[in-house]
Amino acid sequence: MAEKVTIYDISKKLKISAATVSRALNDNPKISAKTRELVLKTAAEMNYKQNRLAQALKSGRTNNVGVIVPYINRSFFSSVIRGIEEELSPHGYHVIICQTHEDVNNEIKQIDTLLNTQVDGIFMSVAKTTQDTSHIKKALAENTPLVFFDRKKEVKGLSSVVIDDFRGGYLATEHLIKQGCKKIAHFSGDLNVEIYKNRHQGYLKALKDNGITPLKRFSLQVNSKLESGISAIKDLWEFDEKPDAIFSSSDYAALGAIQELKQMGIKIPKDVCVVGFSNEPFTKYMELPITSVDQTPLEMGKIAAQVFLEQIEGSQTLTVEKEVILAPKLFVRNSSNRKL
Amino acid sequence: MAEKVTIYDISKKLKISAATVSRALNDNPKISAKTRELVLKTAAEMNYKQNRLAQALKSGRTNNVGVIVPYINRSFFSSVIRGIEEELSPHGYHVIICQTHEDVNNEIKQIDTLLNTQVDGIFMSVAKTTQDTSHIKKALAENTPLVFFDRKKEVKGLSSVVIDDFRGGYLATEHLIKQGCKKIAHFSGDLNVEIYKNRHQGYLKALKDNGITPLKRFSLQVNSKLESGISAIKDLWEFDEKPDAIFSSSDYAALGAIQELKQMGIKIPKDVCVVGFSNEPFTKYMELPITSVDQTPLEMGKIAAQVFLEQIEGSQTLTVEKEVILAPKLFVRNSSNRKL
DNA sequence: TATATTTTTGTAATCGATTGCACTAATTTA
């Protein structure tokens, strides 16, 4: 119904040029105070709303940013997105979300369409399967800032915000050692994925630093699923020498481990301590709450947003990549706390 | 670096007009096959990408939709958003997310800026505090389709997709009755919020249909928090006549109830059965998995998206609101299953 | 009062794609 009011409508009504109206609305100092007031007042009266599309076309800036994640309804990702949104929204940016379903092909498409819509920046956590980075470099070629979070790729000129997964692995393992555990098994994810590799490295280092020789057999590749945790425990317990602790790179696998261990009549944390990773919401709600490494997703999102803002507002020519590494936090809970 | 290629660049190179290029790219039948081929080939060679902003300005359509929710990192909302994204993405739409933090004032701002960015549609779940709907009517006034999901308001001309909360309450209560429970207490949310009121009504109806007179004292207003569930149980157990079942409108409060009941040495489900609402991810992971009413968020998102598409693609003049009511699903788990 | 200077405003091009209308070229019909 209500036709959109444009600066031309205002200019006609006031019998001045659209240029003057535009300048008045933009607080251009060249406009007399009298005219500015009048325009502002009239604009308000006519319920004028700036057409951001026209503005975007002219300026080349849309005030939209894109976020690419595997699935937006994963607790971790949705929290990062929340962080990004809350940091950017006061600056007038809107957040567009895209899902890759862990498929590189979708990732390629999403980047393409985002660049096409002229987003001012892209945030992304790469799919697990992503190897080649040529699609990511397109953003660089088009001069669109791209910030990785959590799962990154090494691309010159692109910034990233991640947690120190090595440290996370180290912290978790060290904690287990302090609980008196000596035979600590590790459920890692796919070691081709950087974050899992780093957690694994942290685990190994903590063992070595404490004079424990890592057992090859104790490092298992386990999917991030409850069922995988269960079968991993079954596998481990086939041997005579049983672990006295599990450090899992996934909370889900940790949960599966706990269920299976209980099933076998093993006491937690007395016989076996368990630590997970990600601090999924459910970990703290369990009857036996699970110790887990928190990735501070909200903070990660906020900092990624800040990195983007710096890049956008800073001198565009001097674009140097920035690598932020956040400290993970260990939340000690009953699944590994023998000192209760 | 790489300057954007426009249709003018193509037209210059081929020495034809930009209009012809545009038509060729849009499969306009008035263009000769020869020219079309040539343009398409050249466009591909020059790596031409359509500027969606210019197109949007011209057509008035951005292919962006906005989604307004209280918090995007709540499991339910992020799943609905996922549903919307997956349904709309194949149609070329991008999803912009906005959070209200349950504050009407933010809601007002978000709607304003979304309309300003010319989104083609808005999906929203209203904040708990929202009473007045004048800000929502603005969308209607600007002819932007708005679809409510889960938490709606009665506004003529606006469609909604919700679950049948009454039925959810009824199902849960009926299930408890079938388990042999006769003194069923209900933790409701704020009864001014439609969804909670409906669940409560469903609860009352199920009781009546089964010849049970509802006890006023058994309907408590409980926040959606673990702690609130704990204290609600404490309150209830102050009286002599104890309930033999709890139907909570919140999974968190249900969890609190379970923890407190266990604390008091009460056996679940033998002495007391507990049912929650929302089917939060954690409910199925508990050692005592919690029976809960599922709201089918993914489906809700997809259907909301379909309603939007129908409205956009259908005859715009004949805009009749559509009210979709989805059937909730009861997931029976150990917290209420006496027949195991 | 005439000229120089500063303020303020207007004109017109621009961002990139789309499209009604007009015009030329090719084809059909008489």
Add this chain to the structure above:
DNA sequence: TAAATTAGTGCAATCGATTACAAAAATATA
């Protein structure tokens, strides 16, 4: 072969806001 159609292109306006440049108005200076 001339006239009437049809097919294929181009011109120019449009979407709404911004901005370099020019021009007019207001003020300052001589």
